[in-house]
Amino acid sequence: MTTGNASELRRISVFDATLRDGEQAPGNAMSAQRKVALALAAEAYGADVVEAGFPGSSAEDAEATRLIAQNLTTARFATFNRASISDVRKSMLAGGAHPRHQVQICGTGSDLHLRHKRGITREESVAEVRDAIRLAVELGATDVSFGVEDASRGALDHIKALVSTAVECGAGTVILADTTGCATPHEYGTLCAAVRSWLPDEVILSTHCHDDMGLSLANALAGIEAGADQIQATLGGIGERAGNTPLEELAAVLAYKSEQYGATTDIRLERLYPAHELLAEAIALPPYRNKAVVGVNSFATEAGIHQDGMLKNPLNYEFLDPHRFGRERSLLVGRHSGRAVLRYLLTRIGVDDDDGRVDELYEELVANTPVGFCEDLEDLAKRLDDRFPAARADA
Structure with a gap:
């Protein structure tokens, strides 16, 4: 070589x-x-x-x-x-x-x-x-x-x-x-x-x-x-x-x-x-889920361990840079997500991320999510932003 x-x-x-x-x-x-x-x-x-x-x-x-x-x-x-x-x-x-x-x-x-x-x-x-x-x-x-x-x-x-x-x-x-x-x-x-x-x-x-x-x-x-x-x-x-x-x-x-x-x-x-x-x-080519570079999930993840690592540094689980290929990174919240992504979202919208609140959201938005359902991180962020105006004002 x-x-x-x-x-x-x-x-x-x-x-x-x-x-x-x-x-x-x-x-x-x-x-x-x-x-x-x-x-x-x-x-x-x-x-x-x-x-x-x-x-x-x-x-x-x-x-x-x-x-x-x-x-x-x-x-x-x-x-x-x-x-x-x-x-x-x-x-x-x-x-x-x-x-x-x-x-x-x-x-x-x-x-x-x-x-x-x-x-x-x-x-x-x-x-x-x-x-x-x-x-x-x-x-x-x-x-x-x-x-x-x-x-x-x-x-x-x-x-x-x-x-x-x-x-x-x-x-x-x-x-x-x-x-x-x-x-x-x-x-x-x-x-x-x-x-x-x-x-x-x-x-x-x-x-x-x-x-x-x-x-x-x-x-x-x-x-x-x-x-x-x-x-x-x-x-x-x-x-x-x-x-x-x-x-x-x-x-x-x-x-x-x-x-x-x-x-x-x-x-x-x-x-x-x-x-x-x-x-x-x-x-009329159907979208691939798992195809390298052009697949739907090429730069997407739902798994909690991966999301935790990627929120700290995308390089932890992302070898290819999506932006080099005209793609966007996508974090999806669903049955396989963990608490780290919820803490990240709460912090991002200026809401206290105490354990009780995180556990409550985890049960509602992760643990009891229907099989196969995923929500885009940005869409969930907007939902949470609408949900916690008072808490954000207090913070």
């Missing part, structure tokens, strides 16, 4: 796959206009590349790509393609020979997929990658990336043949997909280290990790340790099945643990939550 000061940190590029891999999961379909709004939000929070969609899949995705290409001003945009002449032509028609258009071509990385999905040989898969990349370059693409699908279950010699061919034909980025989320961090890191050793320094190595075993973020971080230069991620981790590397969690780790990983990003943390709210509205 690398360490170092800020001047030694590697800058990790962030590829936002929310609008393609994230959008293609059940229930996540978006209109072209919604995609443009989210693409602009991604550009605003600092995504280096925004995946516009898969133009070969539908007219709607082609239209979204055209609109995103017209509206983004600093971020690059990417189109997804199979190693298919037809896909590449449709992507180039939608995105154009634009200097910020990354044409992403996906090849078949595992024998399992070759045999049971594609019905082609290794040699045929290499040939179709060669043809697709050459066509993209002939049509004016200046930024071509090559993704190895199911790389985590692929044989190294086949992956090397695919990658070598892609780079020789003009690919400037190589993406290793843990398509089924089957890899452990050690396995995925080992794969990334092997591929990194084959690539010229100027070729970018990118990760694309799925969360089927809850390891997408851990695998992406293992990729960084093994030399990856870019991470593909989605807001809220949305994506196929259990989803993808959560972009906001990656940004949090590299903001707080940058020296540990020797790496950082340019993501603007405070803009992630508003963007996630925009996404949730676009796809």
